[in-house]
Amino acid sequence: MTPSQALQKYFGYNQFMHQQEDIITKVLNGQDVLALMPTGGGKSLCYQLPAALLNGLTIVISPLIALMKDQVDSLNVTGIPAAFLNSAQSPDEQREIIRRLRKKEIKLLYLAPERLFGSESKLIDFVLSLSVKQIAIDEAHCISQWGHDFRPEYLMLGGLRKHFPNIPVIALTATADKLTQQDILNKLNLHNPAVFVSSFNRANITYRVIARQRGLNQLLDFLQQHKDDSGIIYCLSRKSTEALAASLKQEGFSVEAYHAGLDNATKARNQEAFLRDEVKIIVATIAFGMGINKSNVRYVVHMDMPKNIEGYYQETGRAGRDGLPSNATLYYSSGDVVKLKSFVKLENNEEQSRIMLDKLNDMADYCELHTCRRKFLLNYFDENAPENCGSCDICLSEFKKFDGTLIAQKALSAVARLNQRFGVNYVIDFLRGSKSEKIRDEHKQLKTYGIGADIPKQQWSRYINELKAHGYLQITDDVYPIVKLTAKSEAVLKGLQKVELTEAQIFEERAEEILPF
Numbered sequence: 001m002t003p004s005q006a007l008q009k010y011f012g013y014n015q016f017m018h019q020q021e022d023i024i025t026k027v028l029n030g031q032d033v034l035a036l037m038p039t040g041g042g043k044s045l046c047y048q049l050p051a052a053l054l055n056g057l058t059i060v061i062s063p064l065i066a067l068m069k070d071q072v073d074s075l076n077v078t079g080i081p082a083a084f085l086n087s088a089q090s091p092d093e094q095r096e097i098i099r100r101l102r103k104k105e106i107k108l109l110y111l112a113p114e115r116l117f118g119s120e121s122k123l124i125d126f127v128l129s130l131s132v133k134q135i136a137i138d139e140a141h142c143i144s145q146w147g148h149d150f151r152p153e154y155l156m157l158g159g160l161r162k163h164f165p166n167i168p169v170i171a172l173t174a175t176a177d178k179l180t181q182q183d184i185l186n187k188l189n190l191h192n193p194a195v196f197v198s199s200f201n202r203a204n205i206t207y208r209v210i211a212r213q214r215g216l217n218q219l220l221d222f223l224q225q226h227k228d229d230s231g232i233i234y235c236l237s238r239k240s241t242e243a244l245a246a247s248l249k250q251e252g253f254s255v256e257a258y259h260a261g262l263d264n265a266t267k268a269r270n271q272e273a274f275l276r277d278e279v280k281i282i283v284a285t286i287a288f289g290m291g292i293n294k295s296n297v298r299y300v301v302h303m304d305m306p307k308n309i310e311g312y313y314q315e316t317g318r319a320g321r322d323g324l325p326s327n328a329t330l331y332y333s334s335g336d337v338v339k340l341k342s343f344v345k346l347e348n349n350e351e352q353s354r355i356m357l358d359k360l361n362d363m364a365d366y367c368e369l370h371t372c373r374r375k376f377l378l379n380y381f382d383e384n385a386p387e388n389c390g391s392c393d394i395c396l397s398e399f400k401k402f403d404g405t406l407i408a409q410k411a412l413s414a415v416a417r418l419n420q421r422f423g424v425n426y427v428i429d430f431l432r433g434s435k436s437e438k439i440r441d442e443h444k445q446l447k448t449y450g451i452g453a454d455i456p457k458q459q460w461s462r463y464i465n466e467l468k469a470h471g472y473l474q475i476t477d478d479v480y481p482i483v484k485l486t487a488k489s490e491a492v493l494k495g496l497q498k499v500e501l502t503e504a505q506i507f508e509e510r511a512e513e514i515l516p517f
């Protein structure tokens, strides 16, 4: 049977998506593969189809025991015999699966890494006695400390290669930057791997970041416009999911909460109700969503800034799997960054903290962008993108533009007066006429000193970012970054070039507007 025939026979599809066919061909030829595909891109099929064709067993390593059952059930329905072994099963159940494995009745066996290699009841010796033909590692980014979801038990998989020197290993993930990709290849000891990176663009999702003020009212307005739609609302804490779900219920919305602290029965019930469209809205922590395959989620809302771009992209990616227009809306306040930073320092060792803080800063940059959000996201995942996507709040020009020529001239002449030798903060303090001793006396004599005193500091920093984004200023990459002019600066200074700036959103909540939960 060819892969195309198997696609038709087992899965009922006529065509491969993304690079599925190339990936499957490599695996069937015995080559190692790293495949990056967006959520919903069809990763599972890349090892399930070879598993059906190979004359032997495929081991699938997966981090979440809860997800194994769904996958295994649907494989059994498609006619590919599959099973999982985990600690939640009774001894009898486990014995039965082991018997079937010995009789070669099973094509795919799902295991958590600690079940294969951990100290208790490890299965590696038993698995070595079986005829293993393929090893698939799902959520492979979990092996990397550079990723955002590092799981120490994944490190045990470094031992796989030694046990199975000649079996193709296929590592799959929806989320890995360049560093994480390299780390996955190294830690798994992949041989001459074929690396596949599919486009991460989700063209049907419109991205928006909105300054959070009176968060609940803003959300209610939003929901009024999405009355009959299904959506996910992410909150930072378990408590806030419950409080927000209760408030929305009072307003008459069909809504349930979901977080890791709820008992299993409630979680399962709420999730089921959402999947079956009996409940329209789920208010959840990020514990909700991994492996959830609901195609008609019309919007994903974040009530707080997420911790990193990877998580944000995965969460927003749960909208619009059916390809229809969908929304990703984030309510942001600069206070979120401060709060999240304090958590990071509490929870992690020094190296881990540094990585997480970098990721937090990237996320904050995203929130405060003046250029296309989709471009930023795709560039983050090392993918090229046009300047203007036409479907994010920036490209849709939902922020008012105004003639910022005078502001630009003030900023540029300040940089020129300071001989292009100072950083952003110094330039802003100089523009605002700061009395600080940090400002050199000779600079306090200059005519430009204080010409931007009418504009608050935060706003200046936004304008300078925007001027940089439009190429009127540059900021060097040195240890002490310095603001410099560019080839485009002179025309502005001479009044030959008009500059459009964006009315700044103020991302600071007033204390009385902060959500009560």
Ligand code: ADP
Residues within 6 Å of the ligand: 013, 014, 015, 016, 017, 020, 037, 038, 039, 040, 041, 042, 043, 044, 045, 293
């Ligand atoms: P991922 O694991 O990458 O998030 P899945 O493997 O769960 O994605 O696949 C997402 C959905 O796409 C599933 O419903 C799957 O059956 C479907 N799918 C996979 N491959 C194809 C294909 N070639 N054509 C149509 N649908 C597909």
Ligand code: ZN
Residues within 6 Å of the ligand: 371, 372, 373, 374, 375, 387, 388, 389, 390, 391, 392, 393, 394, 395, 396
């Ligand atoms: Zn855009």
